[in-house]
Structure formats: C-alpha cells, structure tokens
Amino acid sequence: MKPESEKFFEVLKLLRKSKPLLASTEDIESGVIKRITKTNYNGLSSSQIIDFLFGWVYIGWVRRTLITASIVLVMVFIYQQSIILKRIDVLSRQPVVISKESTLSPADEIEKLLIVYKNSGRIFPSKTITISEREMKELLESVNELQIKYRDLKKLIEEDPELKKMIEKKLMENNRTKINL
Amino acid sequence: MKRRSLKLIVSLILMIIVSCNEPETVVTDYVHSDGSVTRKIEMKSIEGDIKKRFNISDIQVPFDSTWSVRDSIEINKKGDTTWIKRAVKQFKNINEINLAYKTDSGANKGMLRQAGFRKRFKWFNTEFRFSERIDKQLSFGYPVKDFLNSEELLYFYSPESLKHDKETGPDSLKFRALADSVKHKTDLWSTKNIVSEWIGAFSNLTAGKAGKDMTRESLKKHEDEFIKIVEANDKKFDSLWSEGIILKKLIGEENALKYKTEADSALGSVTKYFLVSFKDYSVRIVMPGKLIGTNGFIDSSHVLLWPVKSDFFMTEPYEMWAESKITNKWAWIVSGLFLAFVLSGVIRRVIKKD
Numbered sequence: 001m002k003p004e005s006e007k008f009f010e011v012l013k014l015l016r017k018s019k020p021l022l023a024s025t026e027d028i029e030s031g032v033i034k035r036i037t038k039t040n041y042n043g044l045s046s047s048q049i050i051d052f053l054f055g056w057v058y059i060g061w062v063r064r065t066l067i068t069a070s071i072v073l074v075m076v077f078i079y080q081q082s083i084i085l086k087r088i089d090v091l092s093r094q095p096v097v098i099s100k101e102s103t104l105s106p107a108d109e110i111e112k113l114l115i116v117y118k119n120s121g122r123i124f125p126s127k128t129i130t131i132s133e134r135e136m137k138e139l140l141e142s143v144n145e146l147q148i149k150y151r152d153l154k155k156l157i158e159e160d161p162e163l164k165k166m167i168e169k170k171l172m173e174n175n176r177t178k179i180n181l
Numbered sequence: 182m183k184r185r186s187l188k189l190i191v192s193l194i195l196m197i198i199v200s201c202n203e204p205e206t207v208v209t210d211y212v213h214s215d216g217s218v219t220r221k222i223e224m225k226s227i228e229g230d231i232k233k234r235f236n237i238s239d240i241q242v243p244f245d246s247t248w249s250v251r252d253s254i255e256i257n258k259k260g261d262t263t264w265i266k267r268a269v270k271q272f273k274n275i276n277e278i279n280l281a282y283k284t285d286s287g288a289n290k291g292m293l294r295q296a297g298f299r300k301r302f303k304w305f306n307t308e309f310r311f312s313e314r315i316d317k318q319l320s321f322g323y324p325v326k327d328f329l330n331s332e333e334l335l336y337f338y339s340p341e342s343l344k345h346d347k348e349t350g351p352d353s354l355k356f357r358a359l360a361d362s363v364k365h366k367t368d369l370w371s372t373k374n375i376v377s378e379w380i381g382a383f384s385n386l387t388a389g390k391a392g393k394d395m396t397r398e399s400l401k402k403h404e405d406e407f408i409k410i411v412e413a414n415d416k417k418f419d420s421l422w423s424e425g426i427i428l429k430k431l432i433g434e435e436n437a438l439k440y441k442t443e444a445d446s447a448l449g450s451v452t453k454y455f456l457v458s459f460k461d462y463s464v465r466i467v468m469p470g471k472l473i474g475t476n477g478f479i480d481s482s483h484v485l486l487w488p489v490k491s492d493f494f495m496t497e498p499y500e501m502w503a504e505s506k507i508t509n510k511w512a513w514i515v516s517g518l519f520l521a522f523v524l525s526g527v528i529r530r531v532i533k534k535d
Contacts, residue, residue, distance in 0.1 A: 050529075056526065067523060069523075070523045080306065087504075097342060
C-alpha cells in the first residue's frame with residue numbers, strides 16, 4: 001500500500017499536467033484589471049468621501065466640540081436678533097417730529113444720495129436704487145455738466161446788472177416759485 | 182469790577198432766543214461705514230444779504246474755505262424770500278472733525294465738543310455708533326433730571342417745532358400746563374445752579390483762609406436759605422449786592438466785610454459761565470444701515486434730529502448718539518452651512534448606530 005503522501009503528490013502531478021484550455025488569456029487579464037479598477041473608483045467617490053467628511057462623528061471630543069459650537073452659534077444668533085428687534089420696537093414707538101428744522105427737500109434727497117455715492121465710491125443700497133451703475137455715472141456726469149453751465153450762466157448774469165434785473169423781474173412776473181441765482 | 186444783575190443772568194438763561202434776524206442752522210452728518218463723515222451745513226435766513234449774514238462768526242460749527250458752498254434764494258407762492266446757504270465737506274474720519282472743533286473760530290468756539298465713532302464686528306451684524314458730545318459748562322450745577330420727571334424731561338429736550346405742534350394740537354391744554362410746569366421748574370433749577378456755582382467758586386477762593394463755617398459743605402447746607410434771599414431780593418439785586426446787604430445775609434456781617442473781594446470775584450466767574458455766547462442749532466445724523474438705537478428725535482424725513490441749546494449742556498454733558506447695524510450676509514450663509522454640516526453628521530451617526 002502506498003503511503004498517503006505519495007498519493008497526494010501523484011494527484012498534484014496529474015492536476016498540473018491537465019491545465020484548462022484558454023482561448024485568449026490577454027482578454028481575461030484585461031477584464032480582470034478593468035473590474036478591479038472600477039471597484040476601486042466607485043469606493044473613492046461615495047462612501048470613502050462621506051466617511052472622510054463625517055469621520056469626526058466617531059471621534060468623541062471632535063463631535064462634542066462641533067455640537068457645542070453649533071449650539072453656541074444658534075444661541076448667539078437668537079440673543080443678537082432678539083436684542084435688535086427689541087431696540088427697533090422701542091424706536092418705532094418714538095414720536096415722529098413734523099419738523100421745521102427738517103429742511104430736506106426731494107432735490108436734497110437726490111443730492112444726499114449723490115454725495116454718498118461720490119464719496120463712498122460704492123453702489124447705492126439695493127433698496128434705494130434700481131438703476132445700473134452705468135446709468136448712475138451718466139446721471140452724475142449730467143449733473144456736473146449742468147452745474148458748470150449753471151455757474152457760467154450765473155457769472156454772466158452777475159457781470160451784467162441790467163441782465164440780472166431783467167431776469168429777476170421776468171421770473172417774478174411769470175411764476176413766483178423757486179429761483180436760484 | 183464789572184458786575185451784572187443776577188436777574189439779568191437768569192433772564193438770559195431762561196430766554197429762548199428765537200430772533201427773526203438769526204439764521205436757522207441745521208448741521209447734518211452723513212456717517213459712512215468706513216468711519217468717514219459727510220457734513221452738511223444748511224443756514225436759512227428770511228431777511229438780509231446772504232453774503233453779509235453768513236460770516237464764519239455766524240456759523241455754529243467749524244467752517245473754512247475747504248468747504249464747497251452753494252447759495253440760493255427760495256421764493257414761495259406767497260412771495261416770501263428765504264436766503265439759503267449750503268456747505269458740504271467730506272471728513273475722512275472723526276479725528277478730522279475733532280481737530281476742526283479744537284481750532285474752531287466760529288460762533289460756538291467756546292464750547293468743548295467732540296465726535297465719536299465706533300464700529301463693532303459681531304459676526305451676524307456689524308454695529309456702528311456715532312456721537313457728538315458737548316461738555317458741561319458748570320462745575321457745581323445740578324442735573325436737570327433732579328428737577329423734572331420723565332415726561333417733562335422729554336418736553337425739555339424736544340425740538341421747538343414739536344413743542345409748538347403739541348401746544349397747538351388736540352391736547353393743547355395738557356401740553357400748555359406741561360410747558361408751564363417745565364418753565365417753573367427750570368427757573369428754580371437755574372437759580373439753584375447760580376447759587377451752587379457761586380458757593381463752589383467762593384469756597385475755592387476762600388479755601389485755607391476762612392473758618393469752618395465758610396467751607397463748601399457748610400455753605401451748601403444753607404443753599405436753600407441763600408436761594409430764598411436771592412429770590413426775595415431779585416428786583417434790587419444789583420444795588421443790594423454792591424452795598425453788601427445780600428452778602429451779609431448770606432455769610433454774616435463779619436465774613437461779608439472780610440471776604441467781599443472773593444465774593445465779587447466768585448460772582449464774576451459765575452456770570453462768565455452763564456453769559457457764555459452760544460448760537461443754537463439743530464443736528465441731524467444719517468447712519469449707515471438700519472437704525473437700532475438713538476437718544477434723538479426722528480423727523481419726517483426719517484432722519485435723526487437733536488436741537489442744540491445752551492441749557493442742555495449747562496450742568497451735564499450733552500451727548501447726541503445713534504447706533505445702527507449692517508447685516509453680514511456672508512456670515513449668515515457660512516453659519517447656515519456649518520449648522521447643516523454638523524446636523525447631517527449627527528443624523529448619519531444615529532442612522533448608522535441603528
């Protein structure tokens with residue numbers, strides 16, 4: 001009787017001799033590589049990224065810190081907003097002065113906006129203007145041009161007393177509204 | 182030494198100087214978020230030559246040749262003419278305004294005035310505070326709030342137009358009574374201030390020389406008696422004072438003879454404080470962003486308004502302040518994203534645990 005080990009080596013020898021017949025080993029090889037690559041790519045785009053992003057959830061002190069920070073942020077927001085609302089409410093109950101001291105006319109309002117625009121070099125707050133910056137610049141240029149023409153005209157009138165007198169008289173006669181000299 | 186009647190001093194303090202010849206002045210500060218301020222002065226006069234009337238010495242706030250000035254005349258439908266002078270200047274920051282106050286040569290150059298600006302980043306909002314402060318004139322005066330209740334105080338600090346509207350409005354009787362009450366109480370306040378200031382100045386001058394009965398504390402104890410003596414003799418105050426009769430009643434015959442010079446000097450310094458020249462005006466402030474707090478009045482064009490009168494800063498500093506905020510939209514977005522991130526992490530953990 002043959003020993004067990006001898007039988008094992010004989011079977012192994014037989015198996016080695018009878019290799020399977022493969023039509024195209026290269027195709028199989030490339031197929032395997034493709035599948036491996038695909039599997040690796042899918043893992044990186046979803047679960048690995050999410051795991052990386054939310055890895056902190058499993059670290060106790062980081063999790064506690066972030067949750068505390070969120071609660072503090074919400075509390076600060078509520079506190080700030082409630083104080084502001086309270087103060088605005090107090091202001092809204094204040095009496096409005098229909099004032100003689102108030103000397104702003106609609107023309108002054110435009111002037112005020114122009115001053116703010118000129119000096120700040122910024123666009124108006126969205127609630128106060130609906131025209132573009134280009135249109136605004138055109139308006140400013142027009143106003144400046146008008147002011148130059150106005151100064152020239154004023155100079156011309158002031159240099160000629162007769163002309164000044166005549167214009168004043170004419171304006172007074174026509175309509176006693178607003179005169180700027 | 183030149184002496185002025187106490188009655189005259191009191192009258193000058195109590196008088197509301199609304200002269201037709203005085204131009205009405207409104208100073209408007211447009212405060213920008215970077216701390217720069219555009220200041221506009223508007224002076225209105227109903228009579229006179231505008232060029233002669235609007236001298237630097239007439240203007241209530243610092244003014245010089247660097248301002249851009251525009252003169253105009255307005256004639257209304259009734260034919261009334263108003264001369265208007267408008268001047269505008271851009272200040273880079275409040276330091277420029279404060280420097281201008283220090284070197285002021287205008288009508289109110291004697292007053293110590295200061296502007297303040299504060300910008301605070303508070304994550305969700307950025308808050309701004311702008312203030313204009315005038316230092317008090319008297320060293321030993323009483324705060325007006327010790328004499329007036331809250332309603333009277335509000336009336337006392339109100340713009341003239343608001344007072345006029347209330348006194349001629351539906352509750353005119355109530356407001357006229359309030360006006361009378363305020364006048365009566367402020368009369369007393371003024372007299373007490375004069376006496377208190379005189380005691381302070383007199384005790385400073387006699388410090389180290391006079392006895393214990395002449396210290397500020399001991400004189401203060403008799404303040405009410407002093408006021409009664411002053412009020413009882415106010416018609417002949419000048420002659421009674423120069424004869425030393427009032428002083429004898431106040432501090433006794435011996436002390437009156439001994440410290441007559443100091444008493445006169447003290448009265449002189451009190452007079453100097455009370456007769457300080459000041460031209461009233463109005464201050465308006467336009468803040469950046471949304472207004473959240475102020476101690477001023479809101480006028481019809483939604484601009485803050487304060488009348489500025491010498492009474493307001495006689496015994497206490499007068500501060501006109503306004504606070505506003507600008508919402509930091511980017512901070513709201515960042516905070517929202519952060520909260521969503523933390524919340525989704527916590528939810529994910531709960532789901533995975535289950």
